Amino acid sequence: MTNKKYGGYLIDLDGTIYLGNKRIPAGENFIHRLQEAKIPYLLVTNNTTKTPRVVQRRLSQQFNIDTPLETIYTASLATVDYMNDLGLEKTVYIIGEDGLKEAIYEAGYKKDRENPAYVVVALDTDLTYEMLVLATLAIHKGAKFIGTNPDLNLPNERGLTPGAGALIKMLEAATRVEATIIGKPEAIIANKAVEKLGLPKSGLLMVGDNYLTDIHTGINNGIDSLLVTTGFTRAEEVPNLPVPPTYVVASLDEWEV
Known part of the structure; x- marks a missing residue:
């Protein structure tokens, strides 16, 4: 064309x-x-489940694409950039996988299950009800509620599976607080x-x-x-x-x- x-x-x-x-x-x-x-x-x-380095390796090994690390920008990296811009206390409770946690913790943020400055929610395939409870209570106490991305579904070889946005919607319903969406x-x-x-x-x-x-x-x-x-x-x-x-x-x- x-x-x-x-x-x-x-x-x-x-x-x-x-x-x-x-x-x-x-x-x-x-x-x-x-x-x-x-x-x-x-x-x-x-996608916040994988670090940029893991994405880079996967592109190379599975999809015949060699690309520099700096060409990969994930919602995890954008979330850290946003949190740094806000400048609140560096405490956080995260629902998410290693790609997100690594990015946030490497930026100097510390895990806090009780009174975090931020609650960050992404896709987490090991999600439990207790994790939702901790996030809900922290948001009720005033934690800044951040959703990494609004995707309700993920397209993959199985079909359209639940995405981060579905979890964020659940917590918005439980807290009556609208998340700030990054992705x-x-x-x-x-x-x-x-x-x-x-x-x-x-x-x-x-x-x-x-x-x-x-x-x-x-x-x-x-x-x-x-x-x-x-x-x-x-x-x-x-x-x-x-x-x-x-x-x-x-x-x-x-x-x-």
Whole structure:
């Protein structure tokens, strides 16, 4: 297809470059073409379960993509950047997995189950009721309630499984407090990602498979968007989308970098 040329790309991972543990060859080719053309890109993912180094290793070993560590920007890193900007006491209670915990603890935050300054909630596949109790009580006491990302579902090889957003909604119901959401499509992660690329929004393209997160990141933040129908949002849904993406493709092989 013929399209505008962009100076930089913000790119989703799961559903766009791969699907769970399944390869998307066109996604792999897309990254290779950007690298060959020396076009800057940032892989922006709402997944907080893995550290950037683990993401980097997985891309290399499973998906034939070698990419520098600094090209990977997770919602965990954006969460730490936001907490640092707020500057509250460095105590936190986390519902989340190693990728999130490592990022927050490495930034100097200490675990506090009783009176934390922050409660941070992400996907946690070992979630227990007691963890929800501790988070609820801390938020009732005034802890800043942060949700890493709003994804209600995760697309993978099993289908659409519950995401971090589903857990956040549960705690919002229990506390009657609305979480501050960091990840796509929010301005917090979008602005931090743009800042990291160091390019104007007018020269960037947001690429992803999820209309509600990836494409709304573009729509809500003044960035052109490319929807690829290999993951969450299906091709048959496109005609009824309330605000259309700038572009839609069935495969990233259709896109000219």
